[in-house]
Structure formats: C-alpha cells, structure tokens
Amino acid sequence: MIIGTAGHIDHGKTSLVEALTGVNADRLPEEKARGITIDLGFAYAPTASGSVVGFVDVPGHEKFVHTMAAGAIGMDHGLLVVAADDGLMPQTREHLRILDLLGVPQLSVAITKIDLVDAQRVQAVTREVLDHVGLTRFGEVEAYPVSVRTQAGVAALQAALFALRLSQPSEAPSYFRLAIDRVFVVKGMGVAVTGAVIAGRIAVGDRVRLAHAGLEARVRSIHAQNQSAQQATVGERCGIVLSGVDVEQVTRGDWLVGPELDLQTVRVDCLLSVPHDAERVIKDGELVLLHHGCQQVSARLILLDRGQIGAGQEAWAQIVLDRPLALCWQDRLVLRDASARHTLAGAQVMDIAPPVRGRKKPERFDVLATLQQADPVTALLGLMDRARGPLDLTHWAAAMNRSAELLLRALEPRLALQLQDGAHQLILGMEAQSGLTERVRACLDAFHISDPDEPGLAFERLRRMAVPDLQASVFKVWLTAQISAGTFALTGSFVHAVGHKVELSGPERILWERALPKLLDGEFDPPWVRDVALMVSASEExxxxxxxxxxxxxxxxxxxxxxxxxxxTMSRMADMIRETVGEQGFVSVINFRDKLGIGRKRAIQILEAFDRVGLTRRLVSLGRTGRAVEKDHRILRNAALFRGAQQDVQP
Structure with a gap:
C-alpha cells in the first residue's frame, strides 16, 4: 500500500508523515535547512498485520507541482492535508486536481494544526474541504482533525490509514512497469533506481528494459517497501539495483519495463477531462506540458469533437508529443499550460497508434468509446465488431500490457480466423471476415465482367481496388489464406473468382494448337514471334x-x-535450377548456360525472368576494392514455383 500526501506548502505534510511513521521524509540538506520539501520524500511503517505501508511526501510549493505529479504515480491512497488556520489554498486545489485526474483510487483528508484555532474554525474548514472534494470523482470522504504538536487525532488517522487494504482487480496488466523517480550508484553493486511498481511484478535475476533509452539490464537486487526482497509487485515502492547499464545511461523520468513492452509513440488518442474548477477553457491546437510519471514533455493538443473545452467537460483529443513516450492503454496523464502555472486537464490514453486521416469521423469516436471499456477483452471484442479487416492482436496486447496468449484464449469463441504476419498475430471476427470477403468478391466479379479476357488481378492491385485502407502485408496474408481455403482462386500471380477462366475464341484456339508445339519443339531456345508466325502462316500481330x-x-x-x-519448358528449367542449387548451393550464369547448352545472353534473360517471378534471388558481392564483382549467383527464393499445377503457385 502506497499513501501519498498532497496539499499547500507549510500545511504540515512532512510533519504529519513523521508523526505517523517516525521518519522524517525530508532527505536533502536544503530541505532540512529551509524546512520545506523540494523533492519526493519517502517513509515506511509496519502495520499490525505484518505488512508495510509506504508514504510518499510531495512538495507543496507551486514551483514543484511537476514533482508532486510524479509522486502521484502509483499512489493507492491520497492524503489531502489542509491546515486549519489557512483552509483551502491554491496548491490544495491544484494537488487535489492532480490526484483526481491521475485516477488515484481513494482519498482521505487530514485537517492539521487544529491546536492553533478553535473548534468552530476546525468545523468550518472541514466542511469547506469536504464540500470541495465532493465535487470531484472522490465524492464523500473521511476527514480527520489532527495536531502533530499535541498528537491529538494522530492515532485515529494512523489506525484508519494502516487498516486500508489494497484492492486486487480480477483482471490486471501482465508485465512489469515502474516510473523511475531517483537514480544513484550503490558502491560495489551498480546503478540503482527507485519508483512505484504500477503493473506486474519483478524478481531478482529478471531482464528489464529502459523504455526510452532502449537498453536492456538485469535485476541484481531489490529493496521493496524499505526491506530487502526477492521480488516486488503492484502497490509497493522499490529500489532496484541494475547490472548491464551505466549511471549516465539511466535518467529520472524513464520507465523500467518488462522486455515484452517495446512500444513507444509520439501520437495518442485520449479522453480529455477538465476539472470542475478550471480557470479557463482549453482550445484546439493549444501547446501544453504533458506529465507521465516523472516525465515532462511538450505536446500539441488536437480536439477531435469540438473547438474548445471548459470546466467539468470531457472531449476526445489527439495529443502529438515532441518526443516518444512508452505509453499504455488507459494510462493517466496530466496536462498543464505551457508556462507550467496551471493544471489544465487530465487525459486517459485510449489508442497509442491512432490514425491521422479520418480521426474526426463519427465512426472513429465509436472506436474510442469502445476503448473506454475497463476490460481489455470487452474492448477488443468491440474493436473486432467494428473492424473492416484483421486486428493486430500482437500490437494490442503490448499496447494494453496484456498477455497475447491469455487474450486469444478469451477471444477465441468469437473468432472467424487467425493469421500470422511475420511476428504479428492477426485475428478476425465473424463480421469483419464476412465483410472483407464480400468486398473482395464484389471487386473481382465486377472486374471479370468488364475485362473477361483478363485472368484476374494481382494482389496489390486487388487490394487498392477493394480495400485500400488495409495494410498490404496484412491483406496478402489474409488473401493467401482465402485462396488456400478455396474462397478465391489463383492462376500464376493473378487472383480471380473460383470458376473464372480466360477462354480462347475459336480462331485463337486453333492458332494456339498450331503455335504451342513450335514453342515446345524449340525447347530451351524457342522461336521468336516472327518465326512462329511464319511457321503457322499467321500475322505477327x-x-x-x-x-x-x-x-x-x-x-x-x-x-x-x-x-x-x-x-x-519453364518447369523443366526450374527443375534444373533446383537440382543445381541442391548440389552446389547456388546457380550461376555459367553453370546454367552449360547445363542448357545455350548462349550466355539467353541464360541471363531466363534467370532474370525467374528472379522476376520469385523462384530465385540474385546475390552479388564485390571484391575488396568495391569495384570488381567477386560473386554473382542465384539462390532459391520460392522453390515451389513451377512445380505441379499452376493453381498451387503462391504470390
């Protein structure tokens, strides 16, 4: 359990944490000298149940609001501290906004310094604070009047906080994530980082990644909730000593994540929420400062469904970042104005790879509303129902920080098709599969009517005509599966409707029956068109x-x-190439020429034709000078071509 303080400067946050835990969370000499908190402070206390409660003490000065926002990441409970003599102050409201916008689950209120005022003042301040909190997402919360000097109310507050239990969601993110808020060197050990575990778990010996730096490291040791440990999990603050990286390579603000999470983005679609007490409206195109954990980056805000948004309103927005961040679905962000003086809004991430074109269409808002679902399986089922093509399960699993295998197991009953595009697993729902098949079939039927003498359409041309919005590699994988299933047919490299066949006219058939034997008789050196025309007494044209x-x-x-x-003839020559490659590992112009007994120029033309259709791939290597060709040969690219029936040929 991690409890975080919030409130105005000099309202007694650090003193209250010390009274509750016996630990002064101010660790910097400057903090102790000036009597104010500048950086995040941490204190830990054991409870009667044997667990350890961690406290995050945040600075209250307006200059350090960004540090407060960083400390709020990973809080399980917020403790809003308000001095009875001052009441609600600007930073009280600012901190409460941040706790609200970052989705901190629970909140308690501590009314401090009650020894400085009378009971009537304590009641008035308590009522004022609770009324203000009631307008936020937290609603009704408990308030505890306390005095650190006299210890009045401290025991009651301590009992309430130490009795809190961390709620365990039935469905939680799979892989480890930690927002780094401190970096230092442990002599004789290595580079140490600290932060709150917000997802997954980590154990000694695990491999991890620095998300922004893109570096891998190994966990050498763990200190969780101020104790040496073999592992750390959600709801704990921990220090981790890393091996395999230097201190210069690790920065505060980076994220330490499991090796499964390798996505970064500079553009996200979000649900934007403006606090009920916001001082001004937010306009489309506004430049803002975005806080994600301890990271602070400049960003441009693009409102998708309106021109501006005011207090207490929500809107869909696309945020364009000035550098990549390792964001996940449903991450919480805080947006402040460019001068870093006011908290403008909060944002909940929906899509980390959103489209630029069509981002303001009504159907796009339906997709974003689907992604607003708290359960990832429900959200993915909604995406499948709305998709016009295959859904990239590998991408969405990483974006949602979930196991692809577990998601697939839950989605399987509703799937029509599963495909593999390289390292990416694709899935289709029943409706998407039916719609995609019908669009392609309609396109082919129309083409066969308009061009009956054409055998069909090449893969890429068919994609551009039928489903131009579908990625080429994804369409190829899908269509190949449909051809294998018999939904469509393939002749050579042309896709066509099943049963479609280019028919020769009567005169053409007669001419073909006379001309084909002449080509076959020529074997590896068939006659040219003009020669065939003379042989069969027909015109060259x-x-x-x-x-x-x-x-x-x-x-x-x-x-x-x-x-x-x-x-x-092509099949015979392809057999010779396969045989030569089997014997020597490659085929060259010279050994191919000698095998066929033809000239070098013709051998090159034949091999280039096989390169074009995909049977072979040419490899050329130069000598040390970079000028003379040292090796020029072919290897097999698709050995199945020109083997058996042409219907079996793959694109």
Missing amino acids: EVRLLFKKQARTSALTQLVKDLFYPDA
Missing part, C-alpha cells in the same frame, strides 16, 4: 496478341519483347 493473352494466364512466360517460353 495475331501471334503476339495470342501469346500475351496466354502469358496473362501463366501458360507462357515472356522473357523479353516477342520471346515467350511455355510453362512446361
């Missing part, structure tokens, strides 16, 4: 048009202008 038509169906492969190879 008739033969050329027929061969081009057949090349679109993959019955022929065109090497250069007016030179075509039949599929059977």
Whole structure:
C-alpha cells in the first residue's frame, strides 16, 4: 500500500508523515535547512498485520507541482492535508486536481494544526474541504482533525490509514512497469533506481528494459517497501539495483519495463477531462506540458469533437508529443499550460497508434468509446465488431500490457480466423471476415465482367481496388489464406473468382494448337514471334496478341519483347535450377548456360525472368576494392514455383 500526501506548502505534510511513521521524509540538506520539501520524500511503517505501508511526501510549493505529479504515480491512497488556520489554498486545489485526474483510487483528508484555532474554525474548514472534494470523482470522504504538536487525532488517522487494504482487480496488466523517480550508484553493486511498481511484478535475476533509452539490464537486487526482497509487485515502492547499464545511461523520468513492452509513440488518442474548477477553457491546437510519471514533455493538443473545452467537460483529443513516450492503454496523464502555472486537464490514453486521416469521423469516436471499456477483452471484442479487416492482436496486447496468449484464449469463441504476419498475430471476427470477403468478391466479379479476357488481378492491385485502407502485408496474408481455403482462386500471380477462366475464341484456339508445339519443339531456345508466325502462316500481330493473352494466364512466360517460353519448358528449367542449387548451393550464369547448352545472353534473360517471378534471388558481392564483382549467383527464393499445377503457385 502506497499513501501519498498532497496539499499547500507549510500545511504540515512532512510533519504529519513523521508523526505517523517516525521518519522524517525530508532527505536533502536544503530541505532540512529551509524546512520545506523540494523533492519526493519517502517513509515506511509496519502495520499490525505484518505488512508495510509506504508514504510518499510531495512538495507543496507551486514551483514543484511537476514533482508532486510524479509522486502521484502509483499512489493507492491520497492524503489531502489542509491546515486549519489557512483552509483551502491554491496548491490544495491544484494537488487535489492532480490526484483526481491521475485516477488515484481513494482519498482521505487530514485537517492539521487544529491546536492553533478553535473548534468552530476546525468545523468550518472541514466542511469547506469536504464540500470541495465532493465535487470531484472522490465524492464523500473521511476527514480527520489532527495536531502533530499535541498528537491529538494522530492515532485515529494512523489506525484508519494502516487498516486500508489494497484492492486486487480480477483482471490486471501482465508485465512489469515502474516510473523511475531517483537514480544513484550503490558502491560495489551498480546503478540503482527507485519508483512505484504500477503493473506486474519483478524478481531478482529478471531482464528489464529502459523504455526510452532502449537498453536492456538485469535485476541484481531489490529493496521493496524499505526491506530487502526477492521480488516486488503492484502497490509497493522499490529500489532496484541494475547490472548491464551505466549511471549516465539511466535518467529520472524513464520507465523500467518488462522486455515484452517495446512500444513507444509520439501520437495518442485520449479522453480529455477538465476539472470542475478550471480557470479557463482549453482550445484546439493549444501547446501544453504533458506529465507521465516523472516525465515532462511538450505536446500539441488536437480536439477531435469540438473547438474548445471548459470546466467539468470531457472531449476526445489527439495529443502529438515532441518526443516518444512508452505509453499504455488507459494510462493517466496530466496536462498543464505551457508556462507550467496551471493544471489544465487530465487525459486517459485510449489508442497509442491512432490514425491521422479520418480521426474526426463519427465512426472513429465509436472506436474510442469502445476503448473506454475497463476490460481489455470487452474492448477488443468491440474493436473486432467494428473492424473492416484483421486486428493486430500482437500490437494490442503490448499496447494494453496484456498477455497475447491469455487474450486469444478469451477471444477465441468469437473468432472467424487467425493469421500470422511475420511476428504479428492477426485475428478476425465473424463480421469483419464476412465483410472483407464480400468486398473482395464484389471487386473481382465486377472486374471479370468488364475485362473477361483478363485472368484476374494481382494482389496489390486487388487490394487498392477493394480495400485500400488495409495494410498490404496484412491483406496478402489474409488473401493467401482465402485462396488456400478455396474462397478465391489463383492462376500464376493473378487472383480471380473460383470458376473464372480466360477462354480462347475459336480462331485463337486453333492458332494456339498450331503455335504451342513450335514453342515446345524449340525447347530451351524457342522461336521468336516472327518465326512462329511464319511457321503457322499467321500475322505477327495475331501471334503476339495470342501469346500475351496466354502469358496473362501463366501458360507462357515472356522473357523479353516477342520471346515467350511455355510453362512446361519453364518447369523443366526450374527443375534444373533446383537440382543445381541442391548440389552446389547456388546457380550461376555459367553453370546454367552449360547445363542448357545455350548462349550466355539467353541464360541471363531466363534467370532474370525467374528472379522476376520469385523462384530465385540474385546475390552479388564485390571484391575488396568495391569495384570488381567477386560473386554473382542465384539462390532459391520460392522453390515451389513451377512445380505441379499452376493453381498451387503462391504470390
């Protein structure tokens, strides 16, 4: 359990923490000399149940509000401290806003210095504070009048705070996250960082990442809640000694995370919330300071559903950051004005990879409302229902700090299809699968009606015509699966509707039956178009048009202008390439030329044709001077091409 103080300067926060724990949280010499808190202070106290309660003492001066916001990260309970002689003050309101906007779960109020005023004043201040707190998300809270000097009420407040229990959500983030608020060196050990664990757990020996720096380290030792420990978990403050990094590489404000979390972003869509007592409106396009843990970055605010937002209102907004941050779904942010004098609003992260185009469309607001759901499975089911294509489960699992395997297990009953795009796992709901299939089918049907002599559409052209908003690699993976399932067909590199076939006219069929044997008889050196035309007593143009038509169906492969190879010949040459690669590991122009008994120029043309269709890949390496070619050979890229029926050929 982590309890954090909040309140105006000189209202007795540090003295109250000392009275509750016996520890003076001011650790800096300047703090002790001036009697004010400048940086975050920490104190720990054991409870009767054997657990340890940690206190975070934050500075109350307006110059250090950013430090207070950093200390509020990871608080399980807020303790608002108000002096009875002063009452509500500017920083009291400011700190309360931050606790409210950062989503601190619970709040108690301590009315301090009651020995300096009469009972009537204590009652009036208590009523004023509780009325003000009641207008926030916290609603009705408990207030405790105390005096550190006389110890009046301290025991009652201590009993109430030490009896608090950390609520354990049924569904929680999976992987470790800690906002670093201190960095120092432990002699003989290594670099140490401290902060509150806000997600997951960490154990000695674990690998971790510095999110912003992008460096990996190992956990050498852990100090949790002021005690040596083998592990630390949510609800605990801890110090972690790292090995594998230097102190210059670790900065306050960075996040220490599990190796599974490697996403950073410079653009997020959020739900913006303005406090009920905000002094002014926020306008579209405004420059703000954004606080995330101990990080403070400049950002531009783009309001999506209105031109400005005022006190007590909520709005959808896109925030553009001036440098990348390691944010997660439903993280809480605080926005202050560019001069860092006023807390303007809070923001809850919804999407860490939002679109720029179409960000103000009504359907986009439906997506953001879906992401507002507290349960990740419910949110993902809503996204699946609204998606026009496959959903990247790998991305969303990392963005939500959840295990992809556990999410998949929960979503599986509602899935129509699961796909793999490299390292990314894609999922489709029933509605998305049906809609995507129908759009592609309608596009192919229309194309076959308008161009009946064309065999079909290449993958990328089909994507641009049917679903241009879908990523090319994702569409290719999806369409390949549909072809394998028999929903669509593939001839060569052309996708078409099942049953569609390019038909030759009567005269074309007669000409083809006469011309094909001439090409086959030429084996590895077939005749050119003009020669075939002479052999079959037809015009060059008739033969050329027929061969081009057949090349679109993959019955022929065109090497250069007016030179075509039949599929059977291409298959024989492909077998020779596979055999040579199997023996030597590669095929060169020279050994291919010798194997076919043809000229070097023709061998190069054939190999380049195989490069184009994807059977081979050319590899060229230069000598030490960088000028002379040392090696020039081919390896297999897709060995399945030109093997068996052309319907089995993959793009």
